[in-house]
Amino acid sequence: xxxxxxxxxxxxxxxxxxxxxxxxxxxxxxxxxxxxxxxxxxxxxxxxxxxxxxxxxxxxxxxxxxxxxxxxxxxxxxxxxxxxxxxxxxxxxxxxxxxxxxxxxxxxxxxxxxxxxxxxxxxxxxxxxxx
Amino acid sequence: xxxxxxxxxxxxxxxxxxxxxxxxxxxxxxxxxxxxxxxxxxxxxxxxxxxxxxxxxxxxxxxxxxxxxxxxxxxxxxxxxxxxxxxxxxxxxxxxxxxxxxxxxxxxxxxxxxxxxxxxxxxxxxxxxxxxxxxxxxxxxxxxxxxxxxxxxxxxxxxxxxxxxxxxxxxxxxxxxxxxxxxxxxxxxxxxxxxxxxxxxxxxxxxxxxxxxxxxxxxxxxxxxxxxxxxxxxxxxxxxxxxxxxxxxxxxxxxxxxxxxxxxxxxxxxxxxxxxxxxxxxxxxxxxxxxxxxxxxxxxxxxxxxxxxxxxxxxxxxxxxxxxxxxxxxxxxxxxxxxxxxxxxxxxxxxxxxxxxxxxxxxxxxxxxxxxxxxxxxxxxxxxxxxxxxxxxxxxxxxxxxxxxxxxxxxxxxxxxxxxxxxxxxxxxxxxxxxxxxxxxxxxxxxxxxxxxxxxxxxxxxxxxxxxxxxxxxxxxxxxxxxxxxxxxxxxxxxxxxxxxxxxxxxxxxxxxxxxxxxxxxxxxxxxxxxxxxxxxxxxxxxxxxxxxxxxxxxxxxxxxxxxxxxxxxxxxxxxxxxxxxxxxxxxxxxxxxxxxxxxxxxxxxxxxxxxxxxxxxxxxxxxxxxxxxxxxxxxxxxxxxxxxxxxxxxxxxxxxxxxxxxxxxxxxxxxxxxxxxxxxxxxxxxxxxxxxxxxxxxxxxxxxxxxxxxxxxxxxxxxxx
Numbered sequence: 001x002x003x004x005x006x007x008x009x010x011x012x013x014x015x016x017x018x019x020x021x022x023x024x025x026x027x028x029x030x031x032x033x034x035x036x037x038x039x040x041x042x043x044x045x046x047x048x049x050x051x052x053x054x055x056x057x058x059x060x061x062x063x064x065x066x067x068x069x070x071x072x073x074x075x076x077x078x079x080x081x082x083x084x085x086x087x088x089x090x091x092x093x094x095x096x097x098x099x100x101x102x103x104x105x106x107x108x109x110x111x112x113x114x115x116x117x118x119x120x121x122x123x124x125x126x127x128x129x130x131x
Numbered sequence: 132x133x134x135x136x137x138x139x140x141x142x143x144x145x146x147x148x149x150x151x152x153x154x155x156x157x158x159x160x161x162x163x164x165x166x167x168x169x170x171x172x173x174x175x176x177x178x179x180x181x182x183x184x185x186x187x188x189x190x191x192x193x194x195x196x197x198x199x200x201x202x203x204x205x206x207x208x209x210x211x212x213x214x215x216x217x218x219x220x221x222x223x224x225x226x227x228x229x230x231x232x233x234x235x236x237x238x239x240x241x242x243x244x245x246x247x248x249x250x251x252x253x254x255x256x257x258x259x260x261x262x263x264x265x266x267x268x269x270x271x272x273x274x275x276x277x278x279x280x281x282x283x284x285x286x287x288x289x290x291x292x293x294x295x296x297x298x299x300x301x302x303x304x305x306x307x308x309x310x311x312x313x314x315x316x317x318x319x320x321x322x323x324x325x326x327x328x329x330x331x332x333x334x335x336x337x338x339x340x341x342x343x344x345x346x347x348x349x350x351x352x353x354x355x356x357x358x359x360x361x362x363x364x365x366x367x368x369x370x371x372x373x374x375x376x377x378x379x380x381x382x383x384x385x386x387x388x389x390x391x392x393x394x395x396x397x398x399x400x401x402x403x404x405x406x407x408x409x410x411x412x413x414x415x416x417x418x419x420x421x422x423x424x425x426x427x428x429x430x431x432x433x434x435x436x437x438x439x440x441x442x443x444x445x446x447x448x449x450x451x452x453x454x455x456x457x458x459x460x461x462x463x464x465x466x467x468x469x470x471x472x473x474x475x476x477x478x479x480x481x482x483x484x485x486x487x488x489x490x491x492x493x494x495x496x497x498x499x500x501x502x503x504x505x506x507x508x509x510x511x512x513x514x515x516x517x518x519x520x521x522x523x524x525x526x527x528x529x530x531x532x533x534x535x536x537x538x539x540x541x542x543x544x545x546x547x548x549x550x551x552x553x554x555x556x557x558x559x560x561x562x563x564x565x566x567x568x569x570x571x572x573x574x575x576x577x578x579x580x581x582x583x584x585x586x587x588x589x590x591x592x593x594x595x596x597x598x599x600x601x602x603x604x605x606x607x608x609x610x611x612x613x614x615x616x617x618x619x620x621x622x623x624x625x626x627x628x629x630x631x632x633x634x635x636x637x638x639x640x641x642x643x644x645x646x647x648x649x650x651x652x653x654x655x656x657x658x659x660x661x662x663x664x665x666x667x668x669x670x671x672x673x674x675x676x677x678x679x680x681x682x683x684x685x686x687x688x689x690x691x692x693x694x695x696x697x698x699x700x701x702x703x704x705x706x707x708x709x710x711x712x713x714x715x716x717x718x719x720x721x722x723x724x725x726x727x728x729x730x731x732x733x734x735x736x737x738x739x740x741x742x743x744x745x746x747x748x749x750x751x752x753x754x755x756x757x758x759x760x761x762x763x764x765x766x767x768x769x770x771x772x773x774x775x776x777x778x779x780x781x782x783x784x785x786x787x788x789x790x791x792x793x794x795x796x797x798x799x800x801x802x803x804x805x806x807x808x809x810x811x812x813x814x815x816x817x818x819x820x821x822x823x824x825x826x827x828x829x830x831x832x833x834x835x836x837x838x839x840x841x842x843x844x845x846x847x848x849x850x851x852x853x
Contacts, residue, residue: 012379012382012383014380014383014387015379015382015383015386018382018383018386018387018390019386021390021395021396022386022390022395025395057375086375086378086379086382087375089425089429090435107378107379107381107382108378108381108382108385108386108418109382109386110389111386111387111389111390111393111395112389112390112393112395
């Protein structure tokens with residue numbers, strides 16, 4: 001059984017920790033977190049996560065730019081990206097999807113069901129171990 | 132604001148420093164302080180403020196405050212360095228300079244006015260007043276204004292709402308919709324306070340009466356309107372940013388508390404669990420509050436997109452009751468659904484309607500005594516579906532009734548804390564129901580409690596609007612695929628005036644059904660439809676033989692999405708118009724295409740001996756069949772052909788010789804489809820559109836190819852003509 005690797009990109013340390021604990025409720029999830037888009041590009045290429053959870057508003061490189069850069073690199077282009085953001089108005093969600101995101105999870109999230117929500121966005125190959 | 136007499140100390144001072152009184156604005160900040168704004172003669176971009184301080188200099192502090200107030204309200208950093216003092220009998224004058232906030236910022240005015248005399252008058256007024264660097268562009272109808280706004284930079288709109296193609300509030304609404312970010316000033320001869328008020332609610336910044344305003348007042352009004360619009364935008368952005376910024380810490384708080392409450396960090400001792408439960412509930416409430424504020428803000432700014440579709444009220448109410456079951460149990464309240472099981476469908480946005488029902492339900496539950504019942508009922512009327520929610524609470528206090536749909540309104544200030552509400556629920560309900568073209572209200576229930584009701588347009592009623600029954604019977608019939616009823620009704624009204632009948636389809640499925648039931652001269656497709664995108668609808672329409680070459684025009688609210696895909700596709704879309712629709716262009720397109728269609732069936736010159744082919748082709752066009760080159764030459768003299776179908780192996784003379792002669796009366800090349808045993812050597816000729824081998828091609832696929840060629844030729848011709 002392979003682990004499901006989740007990369008979280010968020011500049012808020014507290015949110016990183018809460019997401020870490022929330023996703024830790026699912027024993028198959030292995031999580032790493034990055035505090036910036038630039039870090040995320042390196043980690044994603046090295047670690048090949050099953051899915052990336054990406055914040056939108058981050059200093060220096062925001063979520064959409066990070067996504068565009070991930071898509072440019074052949075090693076990370078295929079990794080599904082889900083935005084985890086407080087900006088979830090209808091037009092904003094449409095915009096994220098048009099950028100190539102798999103989906104959007106809104107902040108604040110329910111920590112007890114976050115893992116299940118993330119699972120919904122996993123590609124079939126990674127999710128087949130789902131209980 | 133007060134005018135100062137010529138003898139006041141500021142004016143004396145200004146004269147002494149050689150200034151000219153040009154644009155005085157006076158603010159009375161305190162009884163003994165007057166702030167006085169004036170242009171600096173040396174630098175016309177500098178707006179100076181003079182503060183007159185009477186009595187004593189201890190008011191200096193006030194003066195500085197006054198400067199700051201003026202500067203901030205002008206959106207400029209104020210410059211303390213240019214302070215000057217003027218000893219005067221009455222007190223002293225302090226001067227501060229603020230960079231101009233005035234007509235300098237207003238470079239381009241769009242004047243929408245159909246009265247030529249008024250236009251001339253305004254131009255003269257502006258010219259006489261030296262507003263030379265302000266350009267005034269004039270248009271005489273709304274569609275021209277909408278067109279202008281798409282491609283030109285405009286700073287402010289000056290609108291007379293009595294136009295040939297838009298009147299009254301409708302005109303204001305359209306101008307606001309065409310440029311929601313621009314300040315809009317109404318200039319009208321209609322002196323009516325209630326209309327003025329509504330105009331401001333529809334998005335205008337000011338309502339001025341012709342003949343009552345002179346040029347200085349007008350210019351000032353334009354500046355102030357610009358300023359008010361800027362502040363309004365700042366406020367919107369502020370609210371939106373703050374709400375989002377609040378969510379970030381809230382995410383950590385409610386997330387951590389949620390994890391603790393879910394025993395993710397082990398089980399909690401009882402007293403601790405109780406305190407954490409309080410924190411958790413309240414963090415949830417804060418989240419709801421932030422969401423509600425954002426919702427209402429967006430709704431008021433008209434930024435919420437409603438996706439209308441056919442919605443069954445009953446299943447939706449059942450869903451809302453189900454979702455509120457836990458909440459009701461918390462208050463020990465039962466919720467019961469009454470009313471006939473018959474379908475009561477309305478036209479609404481299901482998510483927004485669910486929000487309405489949920490808000491009404493949770494209100495009723497909150498204000499019900501324990502062990503009582505909330506009754507939801509659905510009744511179907513002729514045009515409307517009525518939904519009522521009855522509680523057995525203490526009723527709504529009389530003095531609170533007029534305020535009930537206001538923001539943050541709660542009958543008892545203590546209620547908010549006690550009931551966990553935000554005071555925004557009913558205000559949101561009202562906003563949504565208004566947008567759904569419905570009505571919301573409340574009455575006292577017999578035997579105590581309150582009944583809230585929502586009335587929404589019945590689906591059948593809206594569906595009955597879909598067919599244009601009022602148009603003339605001989606009018607060319609169009610199909611408009613648009614899910615926004617208001618937009619559709621407006622467009623129908625406009626199109627009717629130029630002689631078209633317009634039927635509506637509210638969804639892609641609707642459109643196909645309608646297109647099959649009747650033959651339309653042209654189809655307008657909104658690219659965003661509730662049950663799919665416009666492009667796939669066009670694909671489906673093109674698959675219907677009778678719509679193979681019907682003109683289709685795309686109307687889109689989003690200039691970018693899908694346009695290139697559609698251009699490169701073979702769907703033969705006549706044109707792509709962005710919203711707001713350039714009505715003149717639309718009419719031009721429609722008139723040409725309908726005229727061409729009505730004029731005649733396509734004509735095909737068929738050079739062959741095969742009667743089966745001729746018969747098949749005559750299904751889609753008038754066919755002239757000839758057996759020889761000579762006959763073909765004769766036929767060419769009888770009239771123009773849209774296409775020629777050739778068999779090159781024709782015995783008498785080689786028909787390739789005919790190719791250069793295949794031209795219509797205007798000298799245009801007639802495209803050719805070769806249907807022959809051997810024509811491959813012609814495939815490279817530009818005139819030859821397709822080469823089909825008789826041995827490999829069925830007559831059906833020949834007909835399909837010919838139809839395709841005719842359609843693309845027709846579209847190209849339209850494009851050339853237009």
